[in-house]
Amino acid sequence: MIEVRELVKRYGGRLAVDGLSFTVESGQVYGFLGPNGAGKSTTMNMMTGYLGPTAGEVLVDGHSVADEPEEAKRRIGYLPEQPPLYTEMTVDEYLEFAAALKKVPRADRARQVDRAVERTRLGEVRRRLIRNLSKGYRQRVGIAQALLGDPEIIILDEPTVGLDPKQIIEIRALIRALAAEHTVILSSHILAEVQAVCGQILIIHRGRMVASGAPAELERRLAGSQALDVVVKGEEAAGRALLSALPGVRSVESVPGAEPGTAGFRVEPRAGEDLREAVFRACAAAERPLLGLRSGGLTLEEIFLKLTDDEEAVTENGTSGGGPGGDGEIPAAEDAADGEEEEA
Numbered sequence: 001m002i003e004v005r006e007l008v009k010r011y012g013g014r015l016a017v018d019g020l021s022f023t024v025e026s027g028q029v030y031g032f033l034g035p036n037g038a039g040k041s042t043t044m045n046m047m048t049g050y051l052g053p054t055a056g057e058v059l060v061d062g063h064s065v066a067d068e069p070e071e072a073k074r075r076i077g078y079l080p081e082q083p084p085l086y087t088e089m090t091v092d093e094y095l096e097f098a099a100a101l102k103k104v105p106r107a108d109r110a111r112q113v114d115r116a117v118e119r120t121r122l123g124e125v126r127r128r129l130i131r132n133l134s135k136g137y138r139q140r141v142g143i144a145q146a147l148l149g150d151p152e153i154i155i156l157d158e159p160t161v162g163l164d165p166k167q168i169i170e171i172r173a174l175i176r177a178l179a180a181e182h183t184v185i186l187s188s189h190i191l192a193e194v195q196a197v198c199g200q201i202l203i204i205h206r207g208r209m210v211a212s213g214a215p216a217e218l219e220r221r222l223a224g225s226q227a228l229d230v231v232v233k234g235e236e237a238a239g240r241a242l243l244s245a246l247p248g249v250r251s252v253e254s255v256p257g258a259e260p261g262t263a264g265f266r267v268e269p270r271a272g273e274d275l276r277e278a279v280f281r282a283c284a285a286a287e288r289p290l291l292g293l294r295s296g297g298l299t300l301e302e303i304f305l306k307l308t309d310d311e312e313a314v315t316e317n318g319t320s321g322g323g324p325g326g327d328g329e330i331p332a333a334e335d336a337a338d339g340e341e342e343e344a
């Protein structure tokens with residue numbers, strides 16, 4: 001288990017990590033999600049003791065990374081964003097060297113290297129020079145290195161960045177397999193990646209946590225009420241009057257762009273109401289053809305983009321101005337970093 005308490009990192013005038021607190025429970029796969037520059041690498045570097053925090057602390061199974069680095073670090077295997085591979089070594093030589101650096105007892109090194117090679121399926125290339133390996137295989141070497149010493153927790157910084165689609169699938173499968181025996185934390189700026197392998201998501205933006213939870217829970221909590229996108233035949237005013245009169249409707253907004261002779265609306269229900277059937281029946285009773293009816297709640301992808309791209313629209317209770325409401329407890333994603341924003 002890792003406890004991150006009020007972690008802060010300042011690079012000169014730039015606040016890269018701004019008071020992050022969270023807990024990583026054993027036996028789960030956590031996805032650390034955020035756009036480039038959100039502070040993911042900085043946080044991972046502090047969690048693994050590569051970088052000292054400006055303030056705050058990290059405890060690994062109760063051991064402070066700052067005060068008991070050996071105790072804390074031996075529980076963590078780390079694949080940094082740029083793994084320090086020695087490309088003039090063979091895979092075996094490098095892993096033996098890494099095992100020695102990690103103070104794996106000499107008598108146990110060969111066994112541990114064998115096991116790491118087996119788990120990352122490097123058997124075929126173990127006698128090849130690292131410089132002759134593809135990026136996908138090099139990444140596996142980096143992961144094998146993280147497994148040496150048999151740490152309980154594996155931390156992987158952007159493990160699939162720069163890989164081709166086939167390699168990405170292989171690395172994801174490898175991560176899932178690791179999860180059977182380790183707590184895994186990986187960072188990514190791609191939601192689909194985190195959704196594909198993680199049971200828990202931590203969304204970070206400008207050095208702060210903007211949402212966390214299981215993917216389905218986040219979606220449910222933050223997607224907002226089941227707003228409906230409705231298209232009816234005929235004039236806008238008549239369609240609006242019809243929909244507004246339905247019990248359970250909170251608001252009806254016109255959505256521009258409907259084809260001529262039709263009108264589009266976003267219909268917000270009151271909490272807990274499912275309006276689909278009522279909309280259908282009302283249109284039928286009024287002999288007004290219903291041309292479109294779809295749930296307009298946000299997908300997790302839209303939530304992620306809203307939380308990280310459009311922070312001005314995010315208010316204190318995590319709802320967005322004009323968008324569907326939500327009852328999630330997310331702190332405001334106000335401008336905390338004082339640097340320029342980077343491309344997502």
Ligand SMILES: Nc1ncnc2c1ncn2[C@@H]1O[C@H](COP(=O)(O)OP(=O)(O)OP(=O)(O)O)[C@@H](O)[C@H]1O
Nearest residue numbers: 011014016034035036037038039040041042043339
């Ligand atoms: N050594 C450094 N000196 C100064 N600023 C830094 C340093 N390292 C990171 N930063 C800045 O801190 C912020 C957070 O960077 P960090 O690398 O942690 O983000 P990230 O979420 O991991 O993004 P990426 O995926 O691009 O690495 C960025 O604005 C970055 O420019």
